[in-house]
Amino acid sequence: MSNGISLKELAAELKLAPSTVSRALNDSYEISEATKKKVISMAEKLNYQPNPFARSLRENKSKTIAVIIPERINNFFAQVMDGIEEIAHEHGYHLLVYSTHEDVEKEKKIVSLLQNKRADAIVMSVSSQTSDVSHLVKLYQRDLPIIFFDRVCSDIPTTKFITNDYESAYEGTKHLIQQGCQKIAFLMLAKELSITKERYRGYLDALKEAGMQPEPTFSLHCCRSDEENIQLITELLKSENRPDGILSSVEKLALATYHSVKKTKLSIPDDLKIITFSNMSSAGLLSPSLSTITQPALTIGQECAKLLIKKLTKPRHNELKDQVIVIPSKLTIRESTMAR
């Protein structure tokens, strides 16, 4: 009894044809209620479990969605995953999860593995290294439904879910200015990333509106390595012309800044104010507590899954339109941006 029984064996037990049993279990109108009951009862008794691969092979769909994220140890992505999973499970879908670790090569490998339709669709946020998107175009050409979120890929004509990056960055910068900051720096991952572009634009516009000049050294490009980032930020903070405010476009760079500040004689928020995009639940517990722009991660995940499943369920009526859907973030002011 190690491995379950097959449909054929179940049919034999019932002295029925496999086709009949299949139809009975799938509640076909062609089968009488009497036999349906018999079949279902026997199926339960013998704990029959349909083979998912036989079904996938036959129906050419796997009831599986692949999710590709840049990293797992990240509150934002973890929350998005929870949102996706919630909706997916409601509709009987499974989740194949892949992390690129911010590495394009790894991303390419993963994408290549998915070409064989192991998953019915893909939800992804590209790595910070991704600028050439030919590997993603290939997916699109294969007719694999794909949805982007957060770090989107404007070249691929499909639906994207993002937050109001421009406005949030603009508001965050404006807040820093209102709190008295004169020299505001912008911390970013790769500048090719959609989110850094938009957030940078918001940052620049807020500066311009306040009549402030963006200094070149204040646009800091960071990388994957936490150590290097801390080093870079420390240098910036120790430089003669150091900033008195920071808008960090991602959570990890704000944390790196906290580490850097520890290495200097500066103090937050007196010498340096900082606000960051972040979904860290313990932002309020940092020293000092960290002002954040919180993205609607769970909702983003849910919406991605909802749209995708609609598309998978009714392929004709629901195409993935080339559009960007924006779900706004929430500003939470804490100690790190307090005016003295």
Added chain:
Amino acid sequence: MSNGISLKELAAELKLAPSTVSRALNDSYEISEATKKKVISMAEKLNYQPNPFARSLRENKSKTIAVIIPERINNFFAQVMDGIEEIAHEHGYHLLVYSTHEDVEKEKKIVSLLQNKRADAIVMSVSSQTSDVSHLVKLYQRDLPIIFFDRVCSDIPTTKFITNDYESAYEGTKHLIQQGCQKIAFLMLAKELSITKERYRGYLDALKEAGMQPEPTFSLHCCRSDEENIQLITELLKSENRPDGILSSVEKLALATYHSVKKTKLSIPDDLKIITFSNMSSAGLLSPSLSTITQPALTIGQECAKLLIKKLTKPRHNELKDQVIVIPSKLTIRESTMAR
């Protein structure tokens, strides 16, 4: 050209039999080098991708491992996942990921979904509500290889990977005592959990060795809700006979404690010292920085995957022995346990 071509179509293109093409691609000795080259070259040209479900159906294995964790927004589990994924990908395995959200009912549903061999094996950490394990026994009886980590299930005779829970809790408690704590509390999730049992034992033994009595109100059972936990801990801290030291068996309860402390007039570490099991990278950035017992999460994940893949690759030679493998944690002392 929307969907890829099949083996049969590829064979037709080459004017060969499907069997020959299959063997050529699988590097069979029965095929000449000349045709192998032709086949491989044509396969690349037409971008042939074998159908994974046809293969799974035939070979009765999916090259997929299911991972079940209690929650995703948790540094420990995220790191374990990274470890599992690293090894799994090295061997061409995919990961189906499920989160139970600490809910047994959800856990049962997920486990039930996996009975049909959608995954070749399972790596899991049980939910804090799990006490009855009949749903897991069923998996075992179905011959589905399963490995537990961290929150293990001693009733199931298979391999388990844990950290040295007893010793770490013992050392952590001893450290608190050395720092001058007289009344030490223990924060736990469900008491049925393997990790709380072991960590509690370590806590008790350290107390006993120091000649201290464990007070009943100092063993605090917490739950899933952060709000309720903060409430519970706040009450404890406001009680007449309040503790001056805390050993937290999981990260989230330490964070809840920080929140609770904010609601009282107490201060860490002067009035209350705290150390916790945690894999939070920003533990050093909290106010005050948090002393931690860091589990070897990545290694645990890697070892789980390694063992499982060995078992899947050589089913005869590698049974999953009923044993517990211990990988030690690391104590990191920070401000939260400093003596005045």
Added chain:
DNA sequence: TTTAAATACGAAATCGATTGCGATTTTTTA
């Protein structure tokens, strides 16, 4: 009462890759 239609079910093809076995050709051995 005869015929048409509805009901209930079975036989066999199908999805795509793998593999045991047989057939043919080439090479080796006696």
Added chain:
DNA sequence: TAAAAAATCGCAATCGATTTCGTATTTAAA
């Protein structure tokens, strides 16, 4: 040079569920 052995490759079955088509029985209509 004939027989044995090796090298190559094709045919067809197989994995398990679904579905098209067909058939037998029952019911309704004429």
